[in-house]
Amino acid sequence: MKWNDQSAITEKDRQLLEKYNSYVGKNYYINKDLYERYNVKKGLRNADGTGVLVGLTNIGDVHSYIIDEGEKVPVEGRLLYRGIDIYDLVEGFQRDKRFGFEECCYLLLFGELPSKHDLEEFNRLLGSNRELQEGFTRETILKAPSWNIMNKLARSVLASYSYDENPEDLGTENVIRQCITLIASFPTMIAYGYQALAHCHYNESLHIHSPLPEKSTAENLLHLIRPDGAYSQLEAESLDLALVLHAEHGGGNNSTFTAHVVSSSATDTYSSVAAALASLKGSLHGGANIKVMGMMENIKNNLKDWEDEDEIENYLLKLLKGEAFDNSGLIYGLGHAVYTLSDPRAVLLKEKAASLAAVKGEERELELYYKIEKLAPQVFNRYKESDKPMCVNVDFYSGFVYKMLNIQVELYTPLFACGRIAGWSAHILEEIINGSKIIRPAFKNLCAKMDYQNLADR
Numbered sequence: 001m002k003w004n005d006q007s008a009i010t011e012k013d014r015q016l017l018e019k020y021n022s023y024v025g026k027n028y029y030i031n032k033d034l035y036e037r038y039n040v041k042k043g044l045r046n047a048d049g050t051g052v053l054v055g056l057t058n059i060g061d062v063h064s065y066i067i068d069e070g071e072k073v074p075v076e077g078r079l080l081y082r083g084i085d086i087y088d089l090v091e092g093f094q095r096d097k098r099f100g101f102e103e104c105c106y107l108l109l110f111g112e113l114p115s116k117h118d119l120e121e122f123n124r125l126l127g128s129n130r131e132l133q134e135g136f137t138r139e140t141i142l143k144a145p146s147w148n149i150m151n152k153l154a155r156s157v158l159a160s161y162s163y164d165e166n167p168e169d170l171g172t173e174n175v176i177r178q179c180i181t182l183i184a185s186f187p188t189m190i191a192y193g194y195q196a197l198a199h200c201h202y203n204e205s206l207h208i209h210s211p212l213p214e215k216s217t218a219e220n221l222l223h224l225i226r227p228d229g230a231y232s233q234l235e236a237e238s239l240d241l242a243l244v245l246h247a248e249h250g251g252g253n254n255s256t257f258t259a260h261v262v263s264s265s266a267t268d269t270y271s272s273v274a275a276a277l278a279s280l281k282g283s284l285h286g287g288a289n290i291k292v293m294g295m296m297e298n299i300k301n302n303l304k305d306w307e308d309e310d311e312i313e314n315y316l317l318k319l320l321k322g323e324a325f326d327n328s329g330l331i332y333g334l335g336h337a338v339y340t341l342s343d344p345r346a347v348l349l350k351e352k353a354a355s356l357a358a359v360k361g362e363e364r365e366l367e368l369y370y371k372i373e374k375l376a377p378q379v380f381n382r383y384k385e386s387d388k389p390m391c392v393n394v395d396f397y398s399g400f401v402y403k404m405l406n407i408q409v410e411l412y413t414p415l416f417a418c419g420r421i422a423g424w425s426a427h428i429l430e431e432i433i434n435g436s437k438i439i440r441p442a443f444k445n446l447c448a449k450m451d452y453q454n455l456a457d458r
Helices: 011-027 033-037 086-095 101-110 116-128 136-142 149-163 172-202 217-225 233-246 254-263 269-280 288-302 309-320 344-360 363-384 394-404 409-434
Strands: 060-068 071-081
Touching: 071 086, 071 101, 071 344, 086 101, 086 233, 086 344, 101 116, 101 172, 101 217, 101 233, 101 409, 116 172, 136 149, 136 172, 149 172, 149 269, 149 409, 172 217, 172 269, 172 409, 217 233, 217 409, 233 344, 233 394, 233 409, 254 269, 254 409, 269 409, 288 309, 288 363, 288 394, 288 409, 309 363, 344 363, 344 394, 363 394, 394 409
Parallel strands: none
Antiparallel strands: 060 071
């Protein structure tokens, strides 16, 4: 009997699992005081919450404080792509009424903004690589559909190795080719992965549209995931902005650091990207916006009056006490490992959410988001007896934007990946060019020496 079929596990095997679990509970726990005793940087974090400096990068930067006379002073959050402020980048392409994700990819990959001719050439290259290779959709995506599209996407990336005639070559020219192909094909892999899920597990009709080579990444995503393939200009602009804001976040975020770690072993590009996808899937990373949406539905269902700030505060306090939603004690979408006063991604998505809400008739729900954004830091600091500055992060508004775009929740994290593949690609190239040692931090072993006992004596 195979244990992947849980409904068929026998009572004897359940008892075995319980016994194994007791071993894990007894032999894996590490006293938290020992981390301080041995000065362990748990989570690669310093005592003040900042990240341990483990690398250098030219690609992206996240800025949230200044040092003034030796004191760390919080400032409004800044996000830089190759030294360009995200506000300036977004303002630039939106002023020209252009889609910005492709320009953003070019900037991250090659370190400079494209000329009009360069951008046209790059768009043509992406368009010509959006179609998956012959047999890929049938053999890799439609067979064995996954309940989670992130797992299906990772499998599709690994399968791409088999369709590549030169998968192991780590020369930069070959890796650039592989990265551009993945950036171009991610929308198709994601959309087809969703269609397979909806058809096989939700009994919906199967809609497999061909990608449109002349259209942007955002337009292709909306075209591919919708049965009628239709979308409005505002919808495409909103998704394009989300892709740009998710494209890069410095080398220290979990999935990008994973790409660095795996790439440092001199493995192939597809393995590094698949590992980054596995990291992004986690609910503490890319999956957080799904948690935000679940929390918001819970809040809406339990508030009698969405306008009553006292009632909202009381429910937020219940969340912090672990008495509501998933009992985790968390307010999802609140706080960030780096940002303090503001997350520029949340600021920009909040503006776009307002435009969408006006068109979609969701102003009332948007006002609830505004109230929670204002009240949650106050409730948190009172409950924790803290004066720590806190802001909502990108996940707080991204799920709401996707909801107004009628995008299914199963696609939220894959859309994050569709943006972040640009940053991962740049960091993989940076690791290949500059890395000469495999990344290998140290762990201190706490287990006392034990003598081996013969089987008959145990």
